[in-house]
Amino acid sequence: MKRRIALITIFLFMVAASSTFADVLGDLAQTSVDLSLEYGCVAEHSALNAPSSDSDGGFQINASSGQKIATINLIPVDGSDYEITISSDCNYKHEDDNFSVRPFGIDAVLYLEYEGNIILSGYGGIGETGNHNGEYNVGDEIKLTVNGNLANVFSNMEPFEFFTYTLSWEHRDLWLPVLYLLGVYHSLPDEMKNTYEEEFGFFDSWLAPYKFMLEEYFKQTPTGARLELYLVLPELTESEKNQMLYAGNNEYSSTISVTGNGVNETIPISGNYTDVTERIECSLTVASNGNADVINLNSMDSANSEIAIGAYNYSIDITSLNQNVGFYAFLSSSSDPNNNGGEFTLSNENYRFTYEAGISGNNILEGEGKWYGGSDTFSSIQTDESNMFNLGVSDYSISGPTRTFEGDGEILFRLTDKTIENFDSILSGTYTSTIYFHVVADL
Amino acid sequence: MKKIVSLLFLTFLFAASSFARYALVSPTTNNGLPIVARKYPTVTLSVNSTYQAKPFDLTSDEVKYKYDESFNNVLNVGAWSLNSNSDQIDITIQASPLVHTENLSAVINYWLYFKLDDSNGITVESGQDSTSQSLNKISGENNIVAVQNKPIFFMLAEGVDITSDEYPAGDYKANVTITVTAGGDL
Numbered sequence: 001m002k003r004r005i006a007l008i009t010i011f012l013f014m015v016a017a018s019s020t021f022a023d024v025l026g027d028l029a030q031t032s033v034d035l036s037l038e039y040g041c042v043a044e045h046s047a048l049n050a051p052s053s054d055s056d057g058g059f060q061i062n063a064s065s066g067q068k069i070a071t072i073n074l075i076p077v078d079g080s081d082y083e084i085t086i087s088s089d090c091n092y093k094h095e096d097d098n099f100s101v102r103p104f105g106i107d108a109v110l111y112l113e114y115e116g117n118i119i120l121s122g123y124g125g126i127g128e129t130g131n132h133n134g135e136y137n138v139g140d141e142i143k144l145t146v147n148g149n150l151a152n153v154f155s156n157m158e159p160f161e162f163f164t165y166t167l168s169w170e171h172r173d174l175w176l177p178v179l180y181l182l183g184v185y186h187s188l189p190d191e192m193k194n195t196y197e198e199e200f201g202f203f204d205s206w207l208a209p210y211k212f213m214l215e216e217y218f219k220q221t222p223t224g225a226r227l228e229l230y231l232v233l234p235e236l237t238e239s240e241k242n243q244m245l246y247a248g249n250n251e252y253s254s255t256i257s258v259t260g261n262g263v264n265e266t267i268p269i270s271g272n273y274t275d276v277t278e279r280i281e282c283s284l285t286v287a288s289n290g291n292a293d294v295i296n297l298n299s300m301d302s303a304n305s306e307i308a309i310g311a312y313n314y315s316i317d318i319t320s321l322n323q324n325v326g327f328y329a330f331l332s333s334s335s336d337p338n339n340n341g342g343e344f345t346l347s348n349e350n351y352r353f354t355y356e357a358g359i360s361g362n363n364i365l366e367g368e369g370k371w372y373g374g375s376d377t378f379s380s381i382q383t384d385e386s387n388m389f390n391l392g393v394s395d396y397s398i399s400g401p402t403r404t405f406e407g408d409g410e411i412l413f414r415l416t417d418k419t420i421e422n423f424d425s426i427l428s429g430t431y432t433s434t435i436y437f438h439v440v441a442d443l
Numbered sequence: 444m445k446k447i448v449s450l451l452f453l454t455f456l457f458a459a460s461s462f463a464r465y466a467l468v469s470p471t472t473n474n475g476l477p478i479v480a481r482k483y484p485t486v487t488l489s490v491n492s493t494y495q496a497k498p499f500d501l502t503s504d505e506v507k508y509k510y511d512e513s514f515n516n517v518l519n520v521g522a523w524s525l526n527s528n529s530d531q532i533d534i535t536i537q538a539s540p541l542v543h544t545e546n547l548s549a550v551i552n553y554w555l556y557f558k559l560d561d562s563n564g565i566t567v568e569s570g571q572d573s574t575s576q577s578l579n580k581i582s583g584e585n586n587i588v589a590v591q592n593k594p595i596f597f598m599l600a601e602g603v604d605i606t607s608d609e610y611p612a613g614d615y616k617a618n619v620t621i622t623v624t625a626g627g628d629l
Contacts, residue, residue, distance in 0.1 A: 282468040286476045295480035310476045316468060327468070335475055337467055346480045350530070355480075382465055411476060428484040428528045428625070436475040439468040 069106070070267050072258055074225040084110060084227055084260040090126060092254040092269070100244055105232030106256060113224035229256060229267070241402075284314045286411065286437045295413060297431075301423040306358070306414040312437050313408035316394075323396040326442035327405060328388035330381050331357045333374035337438040344374030346431035353419040353426055357435045359389045361409025371414070378440065388440065411435060484529040484625035490595070492521040499597075501541075501551065501615065502605050506598050514556035514564070514596040523557060525590035529625035536565060536622075537573035541615035549611055552600035555619065558593040568600065569617060 074084075086108045094100035106126050236244070244250070253270035292309035299305060318325055334341025343354045358371040370389040381387045394405040415423070499506065505518040525534075536557065543549035550570075558564040559578070567574045599605060 280466065280468050282470075284469050286474070288476060288478070292476060292478040295478060297480050297482040298485065309478060314469075337469070346478075378465075378467055413478070424528065426482050426528065427530050428482045429530075431480045431482070432477065433480070434475040434477050437469070441466045441468045443464050443466055 069229040069231050069256065069269055072227040072229075072263065072265065074227060074263065084108075084258060084263060086126070086227075086229065086256060086258050088126065088254060088256040090254070092252040094244070094249075095251040095253060096249055100252075102236070102240070102244060102252070104254070107230040107232055109228045109230070111226050111228070113226070227258065229258075231269075243400075280316060280318045280320075280441055282314060282316045282439055284312065284437065284439060286310060286312045286435075289410070292411075292413075297415075297426065300413075300415050301420055303417065303420060306412050308360075308410040309413045310411040310435075311408060312359075312361075312411060314391075314406065314439055316405040316439070316441070317402070318394060318405060318441070319402040320443060321396075321401050322443055324393045325396075325403075325405075326393045327391040327407075328381070328440045328442065329359055329361075329391055330370075330376050330387065330389060330438055330440070331359060331372040331374070331411070332376050332436050332438060333434070334377070335434075335436050337378040337436075337440075340375050340377050340380075341436075342375055344372075344433060344435065346433045348429050348431050350429065351427055351431070353422070353431075354416040355419065355433070356414050356416055358412030358414070359409060359437075360412060361389070361391060361407055371412075373416070378438070381440070391439070411437070482528060485527060486529075486532065486623045486625045487526045488524070488621060488623050490521055490523045490619075490621065491592075493519060498614065501599070501610075506553075507605075508554075508599050508601045508603065510601075512566075514554075514558075514566075514598065517556075517596045517598040519594045520555075520597040521595040522592045523590060523595055523621070524592050525623060527589075527623070527625045531577060531626055533575060533577050533624040533626075534565065534621065535573045535575045535624075536567045536619065538567050538569040538619045539617050540570045541617040543611060544614045544616055546611055546613070549609070549613075549615075551603060551605070551610055551615055553603075553617070554598050554600055556596040557621075558596070559590055560593070564593075567619075573620075 086106060088106060090105060091101045091103055244252070251270060253268065256267045256269060258265045258267065288310045289308060291307055295307065295309060300307070312329075316327065330337075332341055333344050344357055345352050345354055347353075354373070356371045356373055370387070372387075376387060391407050392405070394403045396403070419426070499518060499520065503518070505516075509517060511517070525532075536555070538553070538555055541551040541553060552569045555567040555569070556564050557567065565574060565576050603610075
């Protein structure tokens, strides 16, 4: 008894909707006459859709998935099936280096329209879509088949297959329950239909007018069809991004072919890969070589006296499209390179005197190291660039935009001339200080 | 006035842009390289004996005992110099008695006075335990312990009658040992 009440509720709902259905049906019938006179399937594809700002109509290869590549307008004519095949090797290649290949994917959606409204659609995908076809295989293609005679859709409907189609209509909210019920009923085995007939004798009679109207509706021919292609891009790892970046030209391209039902189009796609987040990461160690633990000042009292007191080494991971990035270093008495910590001073509770710290290294371009008095800052060394200690240059052309730049060297110590002049006045004792090593990149 | 303001603004822009291409790579703060430097204590000591080449006369009035803590008007037998970069040193002086070179039983005691400055000195009596004294940093231009060519005075000990038979004529010799120890905050 409960089931009966539920069905009655639905039918009442359908009756309320019937007047709207009749109005729309009249429009459909009149329009379909003209279109049915044409024969064949003519395709017009729009210009390559350019969601990015590229003036050449390309797309950003590093763009996120889901960008529309192209819209192909199809002109439906006689109610025949639409069979559109989309194929591509799904690899975009570097213009100069075919070894640099990255896979992509395509999602394709075919829409059938009636006077601007989508009434049916089908979709498929190839390549690195992840959504539809899974893993990419060379030679994959999409074959979209949508029955151009909508009556066939209705009559050939398998149980619940209805939901593989999308229906859009301005009164969609009202029509969907009707179609659902018809679809279910129509797909039931005969014995079950008979059971329903016996239990709800009024079922078919109630439904008959609407079933008739729907069948009439589905006999109509769509007034428009279009195919939309969407780009699907796999997430690239940092390593893959690095492999795709070249000095200068980073143009990649591929093609997509669309054929079937008179359509034979090749759609070029191209883009400039520039997804580079410039970044620099530096690991730096500065350690005593033992001499810094106890510098014997008694032997440092002449201008020529200098010793290596420590070693530094650094490893800089840099990603930059700049061709050559130069690296520099300077020493200061402040741990913060932006602050002036004053002169290098060895001191204890009784006395203090000045000294200088120097850098030498394996990547030195000039023949000798540089000496620092301790007061330099990030700002001051830029004012006097000759005061930068040149660590060398990382070359884009050798290893690409993501490079690791490494080096090491020594930290030197000597007393200032002023301290040497007054060396005898320095009391015996233990003096301490700290030398800070800072690295700068010229981007 | 407007022009001046514009120029200043442009100058600022130029200055800012000239720095723009550089970037700090190392961490804003880092541990740095701590260094320790030591100046180890040094001592230089020298004694110049005025009479090293020609012995002085023990019977002269210059060496007779006189009660005078400053050892005025006694024989100057030499000069000494001492330098150290340590802010404190310890001096130990031990003087052996004068002993007759042939008659070893003939022994003469005496006093020595090592002058430090105008008003201070170290008094040493021969035949006694060593005399020790700590010297602190001497204020002055150089913050170090320094004795620059100060005199050493000599006189016979109290009660010594050099004319008695106890002290036969002849040559007498003695050794004076000066030990300087420099410390410091090491």
